[in-house]
Amino acid sequence: MRRLTPYLLALPGWMWLAIFLVVPMAAMASVSLQTGNAIDGFAMTFSFSNYGDALSTYSTQLLRSLLYGGLATVAMLLIGYPVAYWIAFRGGRRKSMYLFLLLLPFFVSFVLRTISWNFLLADNGILFGTLKDWGLLPEGFHVLATTFAVVGGLTYNFLPFMILPIYVALERVDPRVVEAAQDLYATRAAAFRRVVLPLSLPGVFAGVLMTFVPATADPVNAQILGGTSNTMIGNIIQTEYLTNLDYPTASALSFTLMAILLVGIFVYAKALGTENVLEAAAR
Amino acid sequence: MRTRGRLGDRLLHAYTWLIIAWLSSPIAVMILFGFNDKQSKSNTTWQGFTLRWYAELFDVSDLTVALRNSLVIALVSTVITVVIGTMLGLALGRHRFRGSGATNFLVFAAISTPELVMGASLLSLFVSGNVPRDANTIIVAHVLFSLSFVVVTVRARVVGLDPSLEEAARDLGASAWGTFRQVTLPSILPGVLAGAMLSFALSIDDYVVTSFVNGSTVTFPLWIVGAVKTGIPPQVNVMGTLIFGIGVLIAIANAVAARRRA
Numbered sequence: 260m261r262r263l264t265p266y267l268l269a270l271p272g273w274m275w276l277a278i279f280l281v282v283p284m285a286a287m288a289s290v291s292l293q294t295g296n297a298i299d300g301f302a303m304t305f306s307f308s309n310y311g312d313a314l315s316t317y318s319t320q321l322l323r324s325l326l327y328g329g330l331a332t333v334a335m336l337l338i339g340y341p342v343a344y345w346i347a348f349r350g351g352r353r354k355s356m357y358l359f360l361l362l363l364p365f366f367v368s369f370v371l372r373t374i375s376w377n378f379l380l381a382d383n384g385i386l387f388g389t390l391k392d393w394g395l396l397p398e399g400f401h402v403l404a405t406t407f408a409v410v411g412g413l414t415y416n417f418l419p420f421m422i423l424p425i426y427v428a429l430e431r432v433d434p435r436v437v438e439a440a441q442d443l444y445a446t447r448a449a450a451f452r453r454v455v456l457p458l459s460l461p462g463v464f465a466g467v468l469m470t471f472v473p474a475t476a477d478p479v480n481a482q483i484l485g486g487t488s489n490t491m492i493g494n495i496i497q498t499e500y501l502t503n504l505d506y507p508t509a510s511a512l513s514f515t516l517m518a519i520l521l522v523g524i525f526v527y528a529k530a531l532g533t534e535n536v537l538e539a540a541a542r
Numbered sequence: 543m544r545t546r547g548r549l550g551d552r553l554l555h556a557y558t559w560l561i562i563a564w565l566s567s568p569i570a571v572m573i574l575f576g577f578n579d580k581q582s583k584s585n586t587t588w589q590g591f592t593l594r595w596y597a598e599l600f601d602v603s604d605l606t607v608a609l610r611n612s613l614v615i616a617l618v619s620t621v622i623t624v625v626i627g628t629m630l631g632l633a634l635g636r637h638r639f640r641g642s643g644a645t646n647f648l649v650f651a652a653i654s655t656p657e658l659v660m661g662a663s664l665l666s667l668f669v670s671g672n673v674p675r676d677a678n679t680i681i682v683a684h685v686l687f688s689l690s691f692v693v694v695t696v697r698a699r700v701v702g703l704d705p706s707l708e709e710a711a712r713d714l715g716a717s718a719w720g721t722f723r724q725v726t727l728p729s730i731l732p733g734v735l736a737g738a739m740l741s742f743a744l745s746i747d748d749y750v751v752t753s754f755v756n757g758s759t760v761t762f763p764l765w766i767v768g769a770v771k772t773g774i775p776p777q778v779n780v781m782g783t784l785i786f787g788i789g790v791l792i793a794i795a796n797a798v799a800a801r802r803r804a
Contacts, residue, residue: 265633265636265637265639265642266638267634268629268630268632268633268637269629269630269633269634269639269641269642269645271625271626271629271630271632272603272626272627272629272630272689272693273641273645275626275685275686275689276649276652276686276689277648277684278643279664279667279682279683279685280651280652280655280660280663280686281648282667283660283664283666286663286666286670286671287662287663287666287667288553288669289666289670290669290670291667318787320753321684329732330694338561339561340557341554341557342557342558342561343555344554345554345555345557345558346558349551349554349555349655351755355797357562359793359797360562360565360566361561361565362560363562363566363569363708363790364565364566364568364569365743365784366569366785366789366790366793367568367569368746368749368763368766368782368784368785369747369749369763370745370749370763370766370767371572371763371766371778371782372568372569372572373570374766374767374770374774375569375571375572376568377577377770378570378586379567381567381586383586383683384586385571385586385587387586388587388625393691414613415564415565415568418561418565419565459600465692468654472654472656473657475654475656476656476657476658476659477658477750478658478750479749479750479767480768483767483770488671493658493750494659496657496662497753497754499555500662500665500754501754504681506666508660509662510666511657513658513662513663514658516658517655517656517658519661520656521654524654537687
């Protein structure tokens with residue numbers, strides 16, 4: 260009986276993951292090779308050309324998603340690293356207060372936050388409308404429906420996921436190591452570049468992982484802030500599944516997106532060890 | 543040298559506050575426009591202070607239904623997630639068993655799968671199996687994406703737990719269940735509660751996965767996105783403000799309680 264305990268404990272959770280994570284992937288792989296339509300039904304024809312067709316039609320949106328996800332990730336790294344650094348080394352007894360303030364947006368729904376930006380940045384809204392009335396901005400000035408709005412929205416929405424893992428890595432750096440470097444006549448810049456930065460890299464890796472994947476696959480920011488010319492792959496997949504009911508094309512696109520992202524993730528996870536990634540993800 | 547360091551620190555301090563202000567600005571706008579005494583259809587310019595939307599909070603009937611759906615779904619999926627997630631976290635944290643490596647991998651895969659792919663693949667399964675989409679399929683999906691977070695937080699507590707405590711309880715004649723209830727559970731409880739709060743928050747917030755598996759059931763985030771084109775009623779701001787307020791209060795109470803324990 261005691262030897263069975265771990266299996267019995269693990270069984271329900273394991274089955275949930277197997278039935279609703281693994282089996283659906285197989286179902287999606289199968290649907291992506293079928294042909295047919297929503298009315299007459301779909302049949303398995305091993306139609307690998309679904310992938311070619313889907314990719315040639317939507318390569319722009321796929322590449323755009325990777326580009327926007329990448330741009331947002333770089334922006335988050337540049338914006339977030341100094342914040343994580345300051346809190347870790349100079350936050351003192353108020354560290355948890357600063358972290359709490361950074362997490363404040365998570366108490367508001369993701370879509371509501373994004374809609375709030377749509378509202379703030381509206382062409383004649385409270386911000387730009389007022390500035391235009393004062394003559395400080397030209398009438399035609401707008402931010403919504405631009406690349407900047409979408410990348411900015413992604414950067415805004417996922418920034419805390421970049422800051423936290425970097426903070427965790429920096430917080431573990433012993434200040435005496437930095438002092439030792441300075442005692443050995445390293446300048447502040449050199450001490451940072453040769454001691455602090457390398458020690459924080461696991462946090463940077465985890466942060467990139469936790470932001471690039473959701474940012475690239477996010478349909479919400481493009482839908483609410485991007486207008487019609489900034490459609491990302493997430494919007495296409497949603498439309499194909501839910502409006503056009505073209506399940507094979509939608510599945511082929513989802514599968515391709517997942518393959519691209521998973522290859523990226525596992526290259527990272529190998530470099531780090533999955534336990535570390537999980538640890539960072541759990542915080 | 544020293545003064546430059548201090549100046550740099552000051553600049554970084556100001557910069558940190560600037561980022562906090564940036565992150566909080568849409569929340570401030572959301573709260574403020576819940577008090578806007580708007581006369582026209584659109585809620586875009588400030589027209590004076592009112593508490594009207596708080597009094598008429600439940601006057602938009604499909605919005606109220608959507609919020610109620612979200613709360614019920616969050617509650618049910620949290621209960622399921624916490625029970626099976628705690629069990630799995632105990633198994634993985636305490637025991638080495640055949641398949642534990644593969645299970646750890648599944649837990650990791652569930653965290654790292656993009657929401658979009660998770661929703662799309664679940665819909666593929668439901669379409670292939672002719673499963674009608676409703677609140678039940680939403681609950682299935684929400685348990686799936688919350689499960690790993692409970693497993694990870696519980697597992698971390700279990701790993702940090704001294705096994706000799708449980709052995710001592712056994713030596714003193716406690717049954718397996720008694721040991722679990724009186725020794726193991728109290729020590730992993732903070733992890734379980736953290737996981738529960740996280741599950742609830744993830745569930746009530748989710749738009750992407752839900753949009754694939756909802757059928758004709760509408761949740762709070764889905765309703766809001768659907769209403770963007772026609773204009774968001776101020777009641778949404780009020781509900782967002784109340785959820786925000788309750789969440790912050792719980793977090794602060796939690797932090798105070800943790801400090802008192804320490």
